[in-house]
Each structure stands twice: as structure tokens, then as C-alpha cells.
């Protein structure tokens with residue numbers, strides 16, 4: 445079969461034919477909207493570098509959640525900013541903490557909204573590391589005990605899915621067994637399995653105050669140069685009891701998304717992180733690219749690579765554009 449007997453353009457000749465043969469389709473069902481909830485009242489603080497994104501207190505968060513629900517979104521990923529930080533991240537597992545109270549408030553009003561909660565300590569300690577930091581070290585085994593408490597507190601508040609993003613070793617197994625010990629068998633575990641030490645977290649990090657005060661994240665996150673290691677992380681998390689695998693960032697990791705999907709056949713969530721949003725927003729604001737077109741193209745590429753779910757601050761826009 446060679447030119448001209450096989451002509452690629454034959455299948456592209458009409459919109460209906462192209463529609464019939466399109467390999468990847470995006471849907472509002474694939475999308476998860478990440479939101480940050482903070483303490484206080486009537487807070488709606490713009491996030492630098494992320495036009496259209498805000499830190500919300502519970503009341504204003506509910507307004508945003510209602511809008512998300514109206515455009516068809518049924519899943520949120522919640523991050524929290526506490527009123528106080530300490531060495532052991534105690535506010536992270538406070539039953540009256542910001543995330544726990546937000547989960548209750550949303551579930552009261554919209555019980556069918558799937559709530560995913562970020563489980564980490566970086567926003568809850570003074571040092572900003574994803575693990576408890578003492579004597580110039582991120583303490584792995586101390587951290588996973590704290591994370592288990594955080595996950596239980598979120599599940600008890602009503603979270604459907606807990607999503608540890610810390611990248612400590614053994615935390616998935618520890619959280620699964622802690623949840624099961626409390627009878628929380630149905631709580632879904634969606635760890636950031638392949639979390640890269642990425643520069644693309646910057647706008648979120650600045651907004652939430654999770655930039656490590658000393659040291660860096662390279663002792664627990666994956667070096668952006670290491671694809672094989674990222675796949676091993678995913679396989680390990682599945683062995684430990686993960687139900688859904690999360691990979692972040694998304695766009696710089698399309699190869700990892702593809703390989704992890706092929707090697708595991710597990711549901712896969714790709715988190716298009718804050719800096720990915722900023723990058724697209726900035727070029728769109730300058731008029732250099734067509735925002736709707738490139739945002740849709742990127743989300744389609746992430747899905748085409750192998751993601752089942754896409755977590756993105758563009759979720760509301762995408763839901764509207766997809767109609």
C-alpha cells in the first residue's frame with residue numbers, strides 16, 4: 445500500500461467524516477476542578493500569576509462550587525490553608541480544619557459532588573516541606589503517621605477520595621491500613637504516584653506558602669529527568685493499595701502518562717498544575733495564541749497520552765467550551 449493508492453486525506457474530507465474517526469474526545473466527565481480553601485470569612489483573594497483563580501473562604505468557595513456544578517462539573521480537588529502552622533502539622537488533621545469544614549459544607553449542599561482532598565503537610569508546617577522537617581531532614585516515617593491522621597479526618601468529614609501528594613515512601617500502604625482500621629473501606633485512595641520536582645508548581649506554592657524555607661524537594665520528589673523512576677513510583681503505589689494513580693505536572697510528563705497507563709491499566713489522573721495554567725493564560729492575555737483552542741488542544745493531548753481524568757484550573761472554561 446503506497447502513494448497514491450493510500451491517501452491520508454481521504455478520511456479528512458468532511459467534518460462528519462472527521463468527527464466519525466476522531467480518536468480522542470474530551471468530556472466534562474473527565475474534568476476535576478482544583479480549589480484552594482483558606483481560613484477567615486469573605487475571602488476571595490486573587491492568586492498572582494493565575495488570573496481567574498482565587499483563595500476562597502468557605503462561603504465564597506460555595507459560590508464557586510455552585511458555578512462549577514452548574515456548568516456540569518462533578519469533581520473537585522481541595523487544598524487547604526490553615527490558620528496556624530506548627531512543626532507537626534496539627535491543623536492538617538483538625539476535625540474543624542479548613543478542608544474538613546469545606547468538605548462538610550459542600551456535601552451538605554451538593555452531596556453528589558465528588559470531593560477529592562489533597563493530603564500533605566507542606567501548607568501546615570513552618571518549613572513548607574511535604575514531610576515533617578527536623579534537624580535538617582524530612583522525616584519519612586514520622587510524616588506517614590501524620591498523613592494517615594489527615595486522611596482519616598478528611599474521610600470522616602465526607603471526602604470521597606483522599607489524594608496524598610507528599611511523595612514519602614510507604615504512605616499509600618500506611619494510609620490504606622489506617623483508613624481500613626477505622627472502617628473507612630470505601631474511601632478511594634488517589635496518590636500523586638509520580639510527582640516531579642517541577643518548576644510548574646510555583647504559582648500555587650507562592651499562593652499557599654509552601655516553598656521550603658530551607659533545602660528543596662529533591663529528596664522526595666522525582667527528578668524531571670527520570671521517566672523510569674516515575675513509573676516505578678506508580679507501580680509501587682498500586683502494590684501498596686492505590687485505586688487511582690495521579691501524575692503531576694501533566695504537559696511535561698506526557699511520556700510518563702502514556703507509559704504508566706500502558707504498564708498498569710489503572711485509572712490515571714493527570715494534574716495540569718498551576719504553572720501550566722499560568723503559561724497558557726499569559727500567552728492568551730498577550731493575544732499570542734487562541735486561548736480556547738490551545739487549552740482544548742493541551743487537554744486533549746493529556747487525554748490522548750493516557751489520562752482518564754484531568755485536573756485543571758481551566759475545568760470550568762473547558763466545561764463551557766465543550767458545551
Ligand SMILES: [Zn+2]
Pocket residue numbers: 564565566567573574609610
Ligand atoms: Zn506538599
